[in-house]
Amino acid sequence: MEYFPNVKKVNYEGPKSDSMFAFHHYNADEVVLGKSMKEHLRFAVAYWHTMTQDGSDPFGNPTNIRTWMGATPMETARNRVEAFFELLEKLGVEYFCFHDVDIAPEGNSLEEFFANIDEITDLIKEKMDKTGIKLLWNTANMFSNPVFVNGAASTNNADVFARAAAQVKKGLDVNKKLGGENYVFWGGREGYETLLNTDMGLEQDNIARLFKMAIAYSEKINHKVQFLLEPKPKEPSKHQYDFDAATTMAFIQKYGLEGHFKLNIEANHATLAGHTFEHELNVSRCYNALGSIDANQGDVLLGWDTDEFPTNLFDATLAMYEILENGGIAPGGINFDSKVRRSSFAMDDLIIAHVVGMDTFARGLKAAAKLKEDGFFDNLRADRYASYQSGIGASIVADKEDLESLSDYALKNNEIKMESSHIEYVKARLNDYLV
Structure with a gap:
């Protein structure tokens, strides 16, 4: 089955094109400052917003039309893999990212969840081998399941900590299986609701313990991977321990994690922390810890994670300038942690939105390169x-x-x-x- 029959292949047609299914500025092979755009930008598609987001919001039911829904959760999961790789090939994107729960249903037990992951990652690996598409990073979702209501590594319940460790171990096994270049920790519930009943010192010590276990296990299985921490100040937790880049670097340095961990910086998270995107990138770069980015944008009028596809050329230019000053982003990349708006519910909107985001960063790259060549800053x-x-x-x-x-x-x-x-x-x- 072809899931995006209206699009054969998204090609570069130049700025005068009026096609929604063509790149106006992103020309993968165009050389900028000695490297192709494809090498500079290392685009990745996020599995979660692209394949599992349904268009619902706190005030409305799902709106998205998706043709991959099957009769069972596992049939849907298999269909999503087929549709996802079709999307990647038609966009010409060479990397992708996912959480464990994005690709496989959790089922009725951790054992069933892991078996589902094994089946789906077998299918993903077949697609990767066939297409040459690569895994930029994966991560464990340790925030959605009700057992993580009080955190994962920061939980007050040792059994929950063990559950989190099991998911991280499985995530690293999968990362090795798929040849992943990075592994991300995003502490969605690693924070507190109130200090009245919180032992902050113990919680942060335990987070560091889990990270050190991950380092030790990656070395044990002979899979040296770049670990990334993703700062975010709040939402869903009232206060998250990885508030922003500077706070997260303080944590990394306190627990001696330098050399193993860098930062994955998201534009919308910078907004929620009261910073600009380029500020968070610059802080990371000053610590030699800029590892990867999540490309999206927030709305300064709204106090939550809107995860819009990036269209702000000013922000994209300053972000790309920081990346150029960093000497590039590899082995990280530019992952579109972005979701289509609720009114953009058609299947083809998934392609259109990624084209827009890729064009925005291509324009940002060219503008940043000119700024660098002229020595403007x-x-x-x-x-x-x-x-x-x-x-x-x-x-x-x-x-x-x-x-x-x-x-x-x-x-x-x-x-x-x-x-x-x-x-x-x-x-x-x-x-x-x-x-």
Whole structure:
């Protein structure tokens, strides 16, 4: 069965094309700064929003029309694999990501769940071998099942902790089976509802214990994989321990996880934390911990995870600039953790939305490359921090000064000259790179 019969293959047709099923800006083989767009962008499709999201919201029933629904949960799961790889091939996307519960029903026991995972991943592996499509990362869903109501690794119940560990072990086995390049932890319930009955120290110690178990097991099965932590401040938990990039890096450093863990940064999570996407990427890069990104966008007027497909060129450009400054994103990628709007309920909207997201990041890449070639930000910063290139400033950064010497200097220096940033002009010039 063909699930997307209206689309044969999405090809690059250029910016003058008016086709919904063509790339207007993403040309996979176009070379930008010495690498093809495909190499720079490493696009991935998220299984959860693409294959399991039904268009429902807290105020309305499902709207999505999906032709892969079968008579049983396992028949639906098998059909989804067929449809998913058809979608990937028609988009020309080479990577994908999934949670364990996305691909296989949980059934009535953990044993049945794992058996279902084995059957579906056998089918996925056949498709991967046939198409050359690769697994960017997988993860265990340790937040949806009611047993995780009080967390997974941070739970107050040791039996639940053991259940979480079992899912992580299975996830790593699957990652090795499918040749995954990364493994993600997203602590959806790793936080607290109230501090009144919470032992925060024990909960965070236990999260670190699970992470160290994962590192040890990956080494035991001889599958060295890049582990990623994904920050998010809230929702579903009132307060999650991986609030933002800086908080998560503090956790990584406290428990000595550097060298094993980097960050998977999501745009919408940055919004919920009160940050910009480029801020979270820059913080990660400053710690040498930018591992991968989830490409979407939130709505600043709404206080929840809307996970819209990215269309904001300003944000995409600044995100791609951070990725270029990082020397690339591999072995991570740009995963579309995005869902179509409730009114975009047709099957073909899944293809259209990904085309739009890929075009947005392609435009962002080209604009960021031009900014980098022109030294736009480098020149701004060099001028702004010029006082540290000579004289007392150079002496400060060379660690040759102390409080006494600087006090002596300041007392003799009665005239401090300040320079305007002309920030409005800077933003106007930045706009010129976006069109």
